[in-house]
Amino acid sequence: MRRQKRTNSERAFSRGYMAGTAGRSRSLCPHVAGEARQVWLTGWREGREDHWNGFNTLAQVQKLQNY
Secondary structure (H helix, E strand, O other): OOOOOOOHHHHHHHHHHHHHHOOOOHHHOOOOOOHHHHHHHHHHHHHHHHHHOOOOHHHHHHHHHHO
């Protein structure tokens, strides 16, 4: 069975989330404007929050799979 390709918003969220958990600045967002930027920033915020709350790597991977 083939895997379904992820949408742009799913990719933007997951990349923002990974940047947030890695402690990177939100100014590194690759999107200039539009919906993709908002989704990336949402992922970044959730990633920072999870990092501050002490989520381990396994919990972070599980969260990304559920998104």
